[in-house]
Every structure is written in structure tokens, then in C-alpha cells.
Amino acid sequence: MQKKENQNIKENRMPKNALNRIFNSRSVAVVGASLDEKKRGYQAIKTLLREQYEGIIYPVNPKLDRIMGMPCYPSIKDIPGDVDLALITTPAGTIPGVIEECGMKNVAGVVIIAGGFGELGASGKKKETEILEAAKKNNVRIIGPNTSGMISLFNSLNLVGLSDVPKGNIALLTQSGNIALHIITEARLRSQKGFSYYVGVGNEADIRFHEYLKYFEDDENTKLILMYVEGLRDGRKFLQQAYQTTLKKPVVLLKSGRSATGARSAGSHTGSLAGLSEVARTAFQRAGIINIENLDELFPVAETLSSLPHMKNNRVAILADGGGHATIASDILTDLGVDIPVLNESTQEKLRALLPYNASVSNPVDVAGGTDQNPAVFADCAKAMIEDENIDGLLIVGLFGGYAIRFADRLRFMEEDASHRMGKLVAQMGKPIVLQSLYNAANAHSLELLRYYNIPVYESLGIACKCVAALADYGRHISNPHPKKTKFVFKWGHNARPECEAIIKEALSEGRNVLLEPEAKRILYMHNAPVHLDRVAGNADEAVEIAREIGGDVALKIVSPDILHKSDAGGVRLSLESDEEVRQAFNDIITNAQKYNNDARIKGCLVSPMSSDGVEVIIGTKIDDQFGPVIMFGLGGILVEVVRDVAFRVLPLSRNAARQMIDEIRSAPILNGVRGRPPVDKKALEDLLIEVSDIIESYPQIAEMDLNPVIAHQDGLSLVDARIILKGDD
Numbered sequence: 001m002q003k004k005e006n007q008n009i010k011e012n013r014m015p016k017n018a019l020n021r022i023f024n025s026r027s028v029a030v031v032g033a034s035l036d037e038k039k040r041g042y043q044a045i046k047t048l049l050r051e052q053y054e055g056i057i058y059p060v061n062p063k064l065d066r067i068m069g070m071p072c073y074p075s076i077k078d079i080p081g082d083v084d085l086a087l088i089t090t091p092a093g094t095i096p097g098v099i100e101e102c103g104m105k106n107v108a109g110v111v112i113i114a115g116g117f118g119e120l121g122a123s124g125k126k127k128e129t130e131i132l133e134a135a136k137k138n139n140v141r142i143i144g145p146n147t148s149g150m151i152s153l154f155n156s157l158n159l160v161g162l163s164d165v166p167k168g169n170i171a172l173l174t175q176s177g178n179i180a181l182h183i184i185t186e187a188r189l190r191s192q193k194g195f196s197y198y199v200g201v202g203n204e205a206d207i208r209f210h211e212y213l214k215y216f217e218d219d220e221n222t223k224l225i226l227m228y229v230e231g232l233r234d235g236r237k238f239l240q241q242a243y244q245t246t247l248k249k250p251v252v253l254l255k256s257g258r259s260a261t262g263a264r265s266a267g268s269h270t271g272s273l274a275g276l277s278e279v280a281r282t283a284f285q286r287a288g289i290i291n292i293e294n295l296d297e298l299f300p301v302a303e304t305l306s307s308l309p310h311m312k313n314n315r316v317a318i319l320a321d322g323g324g325h326a327t328i329a330s331d332i333l334t335d336l337g338v339d340i341p342v343l344n345e346s347t348q349e350k351l352r353a354l355l356p357y358n359a360s361v362s363n364p365v366d367v368a369g370g371t372d373q374n375p376a377v378f379a380d381c382a383k384a385m386i387e388d389e390n391i392d393g394l395l396i397v398g399l400f401g402g403y404a405i406r407f408a409d410r411l412r413f414m415e416e417d418a419s420h421r422m423g424k425l426v427a428q429m430g431k432p433i434v435l436q437s438l439y440n441a442a443n444a445h446s447l448e449l450l451r452y453y454n455i456p457v458y459e460s461l462g463i464a465c466k467c468v469a470a471l472a473d474y475g476r477h478i479s480n481p482h483p484k485k486t487k488f489v490f491k492w493g494h495n496a497r498p499e500c501e502a503i504i505k506e507a508l509s510e511g512r513n514v515l516l517e518p519e520a521k522r523i524l525y526m527h528n529a530p531v532h533l534d535r536v537a538g539n540a541d542e543a544v545e546i547a548r549e550i551g552g553d554v555a556l557k558i559v560s561p562d563i564l565h566k567s568d569a570g571g572v573r574l575s576l577e578s579d580e581e582v583r584q585a586f587n588d589i590i591t592n593a594q595k596y597n598n599d600a601r602i603k604g605c606l607v608s609p610m611s612s613d614g615v616e617v618i619i620g621t622k623i624d625d626q627f628g629p630v631i632m633f634g635l636g637g638i639l640v641e642v643v644r645d646v647a648f649r650v651l652p653l654s655r656n657a658a659r660q661m662i663d664e665i666r667s668a669p670i671l672n673g674v675r676g677r678p679p680v681d682k683k684a685l686e687d688l689l690i691e692v693s694d695i696i697e698s699y700p701q702i703a704e705m706d707l708n709p710v711i712a713h714q715d716g717l718s719l720v721d722a723r724i725i726l727k728g729d730d
Helices: 018-023 040-050 092-104 122-137 177-190 209-218 235-245 269-273 276-286 295-307 323-335 345-354 377-386 409-429 445-452 461-479 498-509 517-526 540-550 579-596 655-664 682-698
Strands: 027-031 056-060 085-088 109-112 141-143 150-152 167-174 195-200 224-229 251-255 290-292 316-320 393-398 433-437 535-537 554-559 572-576 604-609 615-624 628-635 646-650 702-712 717-719 722-726
Touching: 018 109, 018 141, 018 150, 018 209, 027 040, 040 056, 085 092, 092 109, 092 122, 122 141, 167 177, 167 209, 167 295, 177 195, 177 224, 177 295, 195 209, 209 224, 209 235, 224 295, 235 276, 251 276, 251 295, 276 290, 276 646, 290 295, 290 461, 295 461, 316 323, 316 377, 323 393, 323 461, 345 377, 377 393, 377 409, 393 461, 409 433, 409 445, 433 445, 433 461, 498 517, 498 722, 517 554, 517 682, 517 722, 535 540, 540 554, 540 579, 540 604, 554 579, 572 579, 579 604, 615 682, 628 655, 628 682, 646 655, 655 682, 682 702, 682 717
Parallel strands: 027 056, 027 085, 085 109, 109 141, 167 195, 167 224, 224 251, 251 290, 316 393, 393 433
Antiparallel strands: 150 195, 535 604, 554 572, 554 604, 615 628, 615 702, 628 646, 702 717, 702 722
């Protein structure tokens, strides 16, 4: 029943934080209350009553006197008591005025159901700006707009309308109502886990993902945060907060849109290579987030991490009643980066005493029929394996849960006994057990017992392995040393050089957003990068003179702010030995450039010494729409966009992150030396990556940078080509 209409809630009882007042609302106004059962304003009130919401409900509609036995108020400002939260179900055009009234009433937040805002383009963005300005002016926070609503399970505040949402310790944040329905339905039908909160984040116009993350990090009812993300309004703040949150609670995230390129143009190699998926994946991993790519794995991983102790190291044992499942599980776990070490000899001796002579006891362990007559042997084997000091977690795969179905009903009690013993084993040892069963759909009581002990059970071998890998990944994140300095924080302009600032200022004053190569190299030189200060020749005679001063073979390259890709324009000549070759090359380059772009402003040709042989790599940066400045490292040269062997990190870059980038590309063995060639100077590559990071942090005017190729030698580097693109007026 609705509580007394004239019940006043003292202001000093209200939590001061706006999100606290929203999620623990003691009163909610439903703006747009309706008698029409098809409308949200009716469904919301009906749901609050059905769920026995613990606070006061205030229907708002100027055309109604009463609804479902409660008085209806003409406007929010006419409500006699305090209001913590308002659900706005009226059309988009009415919302700024409603928010104004909420401000008068000291409402903490509003949930805006209506769409038609930023998701529709320019006109919608204008409307979204209007409601945001109204909210800021009136000190009101917004969930949405374009949201399915929110649910706080611990005070029965259901503003979505879903029934039978299971209560538990997982906070769910999504930008899709359908995905939320998918996850909640899966939990209700296939799990004993549930949710502390659900938030349909919507357009993220006001309250951002990082604010929700901070709130749930501190919430005692929440053990894990589960997210489905389509876009991040402030990706860098999200990463900063996630880095702190994941040290306390797991964050499991699926980000859609990985087929998008994230590149607005091919102005640089980095711009065309920095795919959304790769940048996001590495950024999330660095922040300690468990990144999921398949929807079917999303809730199971969250369920596992919220149920079991994480693995202290990366070593897993596999217990199987068939070689096929054991082999496939080994392959999947290895691909996911999980170690499957050989069991200690003492452990193998225990297993030999339990199993037939032909059983495999090294790891994976195949019981070879040793459990057919007594499935309780599974518990004996599990105990021996999980007590092994070299093992941090156990994956059981195969028929368990189906022995009574497959063989004889009398085995059912033995399976149930094994479930009790394995469940207690997790608590005793503090090590996780995950189980895959062919008979998961049969709803065997032995499997329900495992779930009672928080041991998750899955039918899919791939999902079970992904869950084990997530336990290992999160354990590795927690156990790794974490620097005191907050990651992902940029101090713009902290190490700028006046000469470099002057170069950038002059280019912008001339209407150029591309630095000439000599200018780019000068900036690199000023930040201690290993670059040769080449000279520009304005005519063929000057080119010959500079080449003579350099001595040895030289290269000539076109210098023009209007020609980015010099090779495409026929603007590069290499290994020039004689005066005549230099002269001819200069004239050819100028002719080619004029044909390529008749309007191009041509400054001349850069004359550079030829570099000795080595491995060509690329280092580049760009501004990602969601995460800000990112850096790329990989195999370089003219085929960089074909080979696409690159690694990304969100800046700023630590030395450890630089080292990881170098080691994780597929071509890393080439850098270590192959077929008699010496290894390259990895320390010099690390130094250059750090120096580039420093440059980007020093000059916020830089949009993109490409160093390609950088030729890595056994001792040092040759920075052959450099390109810096500045931000435009936008």
C-alpha cells in the first residue's frame, strides 16, 4: 500500500550526494502519470506499487485528480512533501520546464525516458543541450535521456517495468534496453545471481559512466559492475576511474562498434590504423577491466567473478572424464593466455591411487572411466589437484551432473555428495572451481548444489574457459604492482619548449595545419629524439651543395604543406650518389609534385643522409574521439596499412607500457634478430616512445604524428620521416 499522503521526510535525513539520493530515493514523482495502461506514466506507478516501493509515490498530471487511489498533483512544485527523484515520461519539448520545477523543489535527479535528442543528430543535440543547461542551472542530475529507466533493488525502486528482476550483488549499466533485458532474463532463468542496481545510461548527457562507476565502487550492496557500452562521452575520465575501481571490484564490459574504424580521414597512417576495437581493448585492459567481445560470455563472466575468489596466479588444472573435452579446453585456455602446468609428482601419485592405470594424471587429468561407477571420485581428484601449490584454479569438464542419466539412477546420490564436497573445497582453499557439463540443461540436483556453493556451471566449453581466463586476468591485475601516480592523467603543456611553441604558432598563423618535415624534426630534436636535422634545398644547385656537405649517399624528399604522402606524389628519391643524380632527382621530384597537385605550395626538397639497413617500424599518435591521445607502435614502411601489425596505448605512456607495446606485435621476433641478423636496440625504441608521449603531452595543438619509417639498428635508431598534423579550428 502507498504510505500516508502527508508523510514528511526531514531534509537532514537525505544523503547529500545526488547519486545517493537518486539510488536511495525515499520519494519519487512520476511526471506524466496516466490512466492509460499503454503509457509509461501508468506502467511506472503500477510497477512501483506491485514491487512495494518503500518510499512515497507522487503522480503528477494537471488533468487528473487521483490515480490508483493516490492524489495527483498539477506540477512538481505543488507536491507537499520532499521529492528525491522524478521520472519524466512527457514529450521532449516539455522537459526543460519540468526540470526548472524540479530545481524549485530541490529534486536530486530526473530519469528522462523520451528519445529524440543527441542520437538523432544536430537538431537532437540542440534539444539535449537545452535540457542539460536547465539541469545545471537548477542543480538537477539527469539519467538519460533516451533511457529505459533505472532500478534500485534494495529499496524496490523499479522505474523500468520489468518484473521478477533477481536481487543480488551485480550493478548493471547498459546503453541498450534490449541488452539489459537479455542479461536480466539470462540471470533469472539460468543463474542464482542477481542485481543490486540497473541503470539505462541512455545518451549519457549528464551523469557519465565514470560517475556511476565511482558510486558503485563505494556501494556496499555491489560486488561487481557489469557494463554494455556503445559510446563514452568522456573515455579518459572513465579510464581514470576504472583504474581505481578495479582495484576494489571487478568491472566486466562489452563494448559494441568494434567494426568502426574510428578514423575521420587518412591524413596519417595512425589515423587509418587506429581502429576503435584495438584502442578500446588495450585501454580497458590497462585499466583492469575484463573486456568481453561476445554477448553470450558477458553475464557468465560477471557471474563467475562475483561468485568465486580470483586466481592469485595464472595456473589452471583441468579435470575431465574424456580426452576430447580436455584437449579442447587446453587449446582454448592456452589461446586465452592461461597456463596449464604439469602437476607436482606428489599430486600425480594421489591421482594414480584414485584412478585406473591408464588415466592421464599430468594435466589435463583424464579419469579414463574411473568415475563411471562412483562420480564422488571427482571430489577426491579435485581435492588433490586444487591442493597442489602450483595450481591456482580448477576447470572440470565433461559429464558431471549427468551420470545418473547416462548410467544409473543410484549414482545421483554420489554426484550430490561430490557437489557438497567440491563446494566446501572452494571455501577451504580459497581457489575457484568452474564446471562445464553436457547435462547442464537437464537441471540435475547435483549441479544446483554446485550453484548453491557459488560454483558456476555452463554447458558451453568456450564460455567456461572464458570464465576461468577472467578469474586469471583479474587476479593478475590485482597482484601486479600499481604506480601511485594515477594513470591516464595528462598535464597539458608541462614540458613545452618555447622554440617548439613558436614553430607551431607560426604554422597556424599561416593557415597551415601540417608542419613541414624540417619543422617536425626540429620539435623531435628539441625533445631529445634521435633525429638528424636535415636541410631544405630551394633549387637543384643547393641540393647538390648540401649533398656534398653530408657526404655519402643521400635521399631527397618533397617539402610541401599540401602533400602529405610523399611517395604517392613521386616525391621521394633514395640512394643518390653523384651530383648529377642529385640534380636530376630534384628536378624530377618538383615536376612530379606539380603534376600531383598543381596548387601545392612547394618549399623545395629535403636533403638527408641515407640510413643504414635495419628494421623499419612506425610510431604514431592520434586523438581518439573517446579516449583522447593514443600512441601506436608497429612494423613500419610503405606497407604499414597492409600488414597492420601494430599495438596501441592511451597516453601518457610508462616505460613498462612502452616495453609491452614493442613485445606484443606479431613481428616482435624480427626485432629480436632472425636469420643471422642482430637484435635491434629495444631500449632506444622505448626511449623514443616515451619522448613522443612527452611531446604530445607538451603541445595540445598536435592532432596526429607519424614517424615512419623509424629504422631500428643494433645500436640506435634512424628517424627517417616525420609528420605532425595540428588541430584545426574545430
